Amino acid sequence: MAATQLKTSRRDFARLAGVIGLNSALFPRWMPRMAFRPQQQNAPGDILVVIFQRGGMDGLNVVVPYGEGSAYYDRRPTIAIPEPDGGDNAALDLDGFFGLHPALRPLHEIYQAGHLAVIHAAGSPDPSRSHFDAMEFMERGTPGEKLTSTGWINRHLQTSAWQNDSPFRAIGMGTIVPTSLRGPVSALSLQSIADFHLSGRDDQLAVLQRTLASLYHVPAPVDVLGIQAAEVFASSDILIRLAQSGYEAEYGAEYPNSDFGQGLQQVAQLIKAHVGLEVACLDIGGWDTHEDQGSANGQMASLLDDLARGLGAFYADLQDYRNEVTVVTMSEFGRRAEENASAGTDHGHGNCMFVMGGGLNGGVYARWPGLSDDALDDGDLAITTDYRDVLAEVLAGRVLNPAVDQIFPNFTPTPQGILVPR
Amino acid sequence: MQVSRRDFLKLSGLAVTALRFGNGIRWVGTRPIYAAQQAPAIHVLNRLTWGIRPDDLAKIEAMGIEGYIDWQLNPDTIEDPLIDEFLANHPVLSGSARDVARAESEDYGAVHDLALWHRLYRAIYSERQLYEWMVEFWTDHFNIPIADLVVEKVIDDRDVVRRHALGRFRELLLASAQSPAMLYYLNNASSDKEHPNENYSRELLELHTLGVDGGYTEQDVKEVARILTGWTAQDEAGFLFDSEMHDYGEKTVLGTVFPAGRGIEEGLQFLDMLATHPSTARFIAYKLCRRFVSDAVPASLVESTSQVFLANDGDLRQVMRHILTSAEFMEAQNQKFRRPLEALVAILRVLRPGLDIRDPDIPVYWFLEPMGQLPFYWHPPNGYPDAAGAWINTNGLLSRWNAALLLPLAAEGWYEDMSLNLNAVVPQTATVGELVDTVSQVVLGGDVVPEDREHLIYYLSDYGDPNQSTGETLRAERLASLLGLLMASPYFQWH
Numbered sequence: 001m002a003a004t005q006l007k008t009s010r011r012d013f014a015r016l017a018g019v020i021g022l023n024s025a026l027f028p029r030w031m032p033r034m035a036f037r038p039q040q041q042n043a044p045g046d047i048l049v050v051i052f053q054r055g056g057m058d059g060l061n062v063v064v065p066y067g068e069g070s071a072y073y074d075r076r077p078t079i080a081i082p083e084p085d086g087g088d089n090a091a092l093d094l095d096g097f098f099g100l101h102p103a104l105r106p107l108h109e110i111y112q113a114g115h116l117a118v119i120h121a122a123g124s125p126d127p128s129r130s131h132f133d134a135m136e137f138m139e140r141g142t143p144g145e146k147l148t149s150t151g152w153i154n155r156h157l158q159t160s161a162w163q164n165d166s167p168f169r170a171i172g173m174g175t176i177v178p179t180s181l182r183g184p185v186s187a188l189s190l191q192s193i194a195d196f197h198l199s200g201r202d203d204q205l206a207v208l209q210r211t212l213a214s215l216y217h218v219p220a221p222v223d224v225l226g227i228q229a230a231e232v233f234a235s236s237d238i239l240i241r242l243a244q245s246g247y248e249a250e251y252g253a254e255y256p257n258s259d260f261g262q263g264l265q266q267v268a269q270l271i272k273a274h275v276g277l278e279v280a281c282l283d284i285g286g287w288d289t290h291e292d293q294g295s296a297n298g299q300m301a302s303l304l305d306d307l308a309r310g311l312g313a314f315y316a317d318l319q320d321y322r323n324e325v326t327v328v329t330m331s332e333f334g335r336r337a338e339e340n341a342s343a344g345t346d347h348g349h350g351n352c353m354f355v356m357g358g359g360l361n362g363g364v365y366a367r368w369p370g371l372s373d374d375a376l377d378d379g380d381l382a383i384t385t386d387y388r389d390v391l392a393e394v395l396a397g398r399v400l401n402p403a404v405d406q407i408f409p410n411f412t413p414t415p416q417g418i419l420v421p422r
Numbered sequence: 423m424q425v426s427r428r429d430f431l432k433l434s435g436l437a438v439t440a441l442r443f444g445n446g447i448r449w450v451g452t453r454p455i456y457a458a459q460q461a462p463a464i465h466v467l468n469r470l471t472w473g474i475r476p477d478d479l480a481k482i483e484a485m486g487i488e489g490y491i492d493w494q495l496n497p498d499t500i501e502d503p504l505i506d507e508f509l510a511n512h513p514v515l516s517g518s519a520r521d522v523a524r525a526e527s528e529d530y531g532a533v534h535d536l537a538l539w540h541r542l543y544r545a546i547y548s549e550r551q552l553y554e555w556m557v558e559f560w561t562d563h564f565n566i567p568i569a570d571l572v573v574e575k576v577i578d579d580r581d582v583v584r585r586h587a588l589g590r591f592r593e594l595l596l597a598s599a600q601s602p603a604m605l606y607y608l609n610n611a612s613s614d615k616e617h618p619n620e621n622y623s624r625e626l627l628e629l630h631t632l633g634v635d636g637g638y639t640e641q642d643v644k645e646v647a648r649i650l651t652g653w654t655a656q657d658e659a660g661f662l663f664d665s666e667m668h669d670y671g672e673k674t675v676l677g678t679v680f681p682a683g684r685g686i687e688e689g690l691q692f693l694d695m696l697a698t699h700p701s702t703a704r705f706i707a708y709k710l711c712r713r714f715v716s717d718a719v720p721a722s723l724v725e726s727t728s729q730v731f732l733a734n735d736g737d738l739r740q741v742m743r744h745i746l747t748s749a750e751f752m753e754a755q756n757q758k759f760r761r762p763l764e765a766l767v768a769i770l771r772v773l774r775p776g777l778d779i780r781d782p783d784i785p786v787y788w789f790l791e792p793m794g795q796l797p798f799y800w801h802p803p804n805g806y807p808d809a810a811g812a813w814i815n816t817n818g819l820l821s822r823w824n825a826a827l828l829l830p831l832a833a834e835g836w837y838e839d840m841s842l843n844l845n846a847v848v849p850q851t852a853t854v855g856e857l858v859d860t861v862s863q864v865v866l867g868g869d870v871v872p873e874d875r876e877h878l879i880y881y882l883s884d885y886g887d888p889n890q891s892t893g894e895t896l897r898a899e900r901l902a903s904l905l906g907l908l909m910a911s912p913y914f915q916w917h
Contacts, residue, residue: 132628176815176818196817199828200824228815228816286801288621341617
């Protein structure tokens with residue numbers, strides 16, 4: 001909404017407060033320093049970047065099954081994406097049957113370079129069409145099981161064979177830590193590197209921080225706030241230095257000026273700073289397109305534009321890290337095959353996922369169930385690939401944590417052949 | 423299983439333990455932080471108000487705990503002069519949809535900003551503090567983001583949420599179902615008999631009434647969407663039943679047949695069914711108990727509360743009286759973590775006697791926005807998360823520390839458009855020890871544990887001498903930040 005854009009005051013304020021907080025010499029010597037060593041203590045495998053598209057992305061208009069012909073086009077009289085013809089508003093062909101939404105041109109280029117895997121008819125097998133249940137199931141990694149208390153990424157961090165004491169080991173970009181990251185291994189939540197510093201009277205910052213640290217110091221039993229306070233103290237010093245040194249993207253990468261784009265840029269900054277990052281989670285919302293979804297242009301096209309330009313910039317910027325970073329995207333469910341009265345789509349089931357990185361076999365992976373009446377699952381695209389199959393392969397093949405049975409209990413993954421083992 | 427982070431904590435714990443204080447090294451011992459049992463009156467105030475003020479203490483002492491709860495349960499009988507004045511100064515908040523639309527078109531963004539400030543202002547300044555909690559609860563329950571719906575949201579806040587916040591659930595539900603803001607936000611306004619839009623019908627069942635495990639099916643969602651076709655809105659006229667859009671065929675929902683040929687009345691009948699359904703009673707009881715008692719929701723209280731809900735036709739005053747006078751409530755001290763909005767309001771209530779906010783952007787956009795809880799800015803229909811797990815994280819903690827430490831600096835002239843007279847907030851004291859005790863009283867309504875008292879005395883005095891006199895210089899240079907430290911402390915984050 002425009003109101004936040006109207007405000008320049010907060011920016012000015014942040015600048016003001018920034019001046020006060022930036023002098024890291026004010027931080028006392030005893031404060032926890034980089035308790036980890038760059039590189040050698042890092043994880044052996046890829047850095048994992050997980051993107052959650054909240055709201056239920058309409059996969060049928062993202063990776064368009066134009067080869068279905070009327071089974072696709074008749075169900076979507078106003079919102080369908082035209083089949084590839086080279087035009088600006090037509091799908092970008094992948095394999096003669098599927099095409100990418102035209103707003104995904106940056107991803108199409110990555111696909112052509114062999115660094116994008118497209119998985120279709122994928123998702124979480126639980127039939128819930130509730131956003132909130134479907135998201136929780138997906139992020140806990142145990143579809144249908146409400147008693148799971150930890151997220152799948154947290155279980156990955158718990159079961160890894162290596163040590164990493166960096167406060168930057170796992171981060172969630174934004175103000176709320178996603179469910180997938182929750183659990184006994186603490187994750188850092190970070191909205192803005194530039195704003196991540198204690199503020200107050202500049203002549204008293206050190207003593208204020210010292211006093212706060214004392215007030216939050218509760219050795220036992222473990223106090224949830226105390227843990228977060230220790231994380232703030234351990235990380236802010238380094239983030240202040242990072243903010244001071246500034247950041248310039250490489251290889252001509254231009255990140256969108258959106259929360260998502262800026263979030264990705266900060267992840268790239270942390271990766272290049274070698275601060276011990278293993279997993280980063282980003283959210284991109286707005287996919288609940290019940291009304292005026294648009295087609296080649298419109299509401300969803302602008303979301304896809306943000307997504308694709310963000311990922312395109314990230315891919316370019318991290319050219320030197322191409323074989324060390326894997327990106328995975330997911331959304332809680334796809335949308336109904338047929339459009340509704342509001343030129344939108346209601347909650348559905350099967351969806352598409354992307355995996356991006358240097359360590360994979362680019363291509364389309366789909367055991368395609370089809371869109372005929374009989375093939376649909378209660379009117380929705382059926383799921384033929386469990387999203388955990390994809391994640392398990394990334395974890396075992398690239399992140400190098402084979403403890404998939406503990407990360408996804410009671411699930412036996414089916415190999416997909418997407419990743420090139422590291 | 424390895425938890426490598428634990429080793430890190432041990433490490434940093436050691437680093438924090440060896441603190442240097444002034445000239446000497448002091449070793450910080452272990453201490454239980456929330457060990458002290460609170461007086462029941464303090465607990466009640468902690469939960470019924472948005473931050474304890476000296477006036478509140480006096481009132482509960484005079485009225486007794488039950489008297490105070492009853493008083494707060496009847497907001498219409500509570501004088502509220504500051505809010506009356508605010509509304510008189512901002513007549514657009516009392517205007518028709520047409521008035522609000524005109525004001526927004528004349529000064530783009532003004533009504534939007536006013537709506538956000540109005541939310542904060544009432545939580546800070548209203549005497550009807552429990553009522554403001556109910557407003558917050560229903561704002562989340564029937565969540566509608568203000569983006570794209572400024573006019574409708576202002577009307578919804580007043581005519582749906584505020585009108586029925588302590589009324590009957592049945593009336594609240596109907597008002598929400600016919601609110602243009604809701605009809606537009608969840609797209610029922612554009613649903614029709616040819617291709618019903620299921621967005622509203624699903625959230626109506628899942629989030630507003632039965633709950634996701636309340637016993638309905640996907641087929642029920644589709645049938646409800648058919649029942650509610652034709653429930654739409656027209657600009658400025660508000661709710662409208664459009665018979666052209668309505669599906670007059672037969673429907674079956676939750677095992678009940680809705681015969682063919684009926685119009686708006688089948689929707690009204692269905693909403694009544696929902697409002698009195700045992701699953702609805704249980705779901706609303708569960709959410710209220712989580713909000714007002716504890717994230718670890720006591721099952722016994724949910725059960726008894728849902729019985730009260732059903733026996734009193736969803737009378738929210740009776741339901742709330744039951745919760746607030748229960749043993750489970752009284753035992754749940756310090757179990758709720760203040761969400762960002764609540765933390766900010768609590769800070770402003772501490773500073774209130776000396777505070778003059780001339781530019782609402784300072785609290786709203788400078789401080790609350792980075793904390794991640796601008797009013798009316800949660801986009802999905804489930805409302806801002808209630809439980810602590812969603813909010814306790816590094817970004818949230820740091821941004822509330824900064825709000826706590828920076829806002830009192832208004833006393834030192836940091837902000838052109840906000841001033842603060844600390845003498846109106848903290849009475850004069852003779853010694854440093856007395857000052858810490860006084861400020862603890864002002865901020866927390868009680869004392870901190872002796873170890874923390876010492877930390878704070880060390881902040882004020884190089885030698886940690888509680889008997890050092892409190893000179894004017896010390897007040898001028900340290901009092902604002904002492905308030906900040908207490909408001910940033912763990913004590914203040916729970917209530």
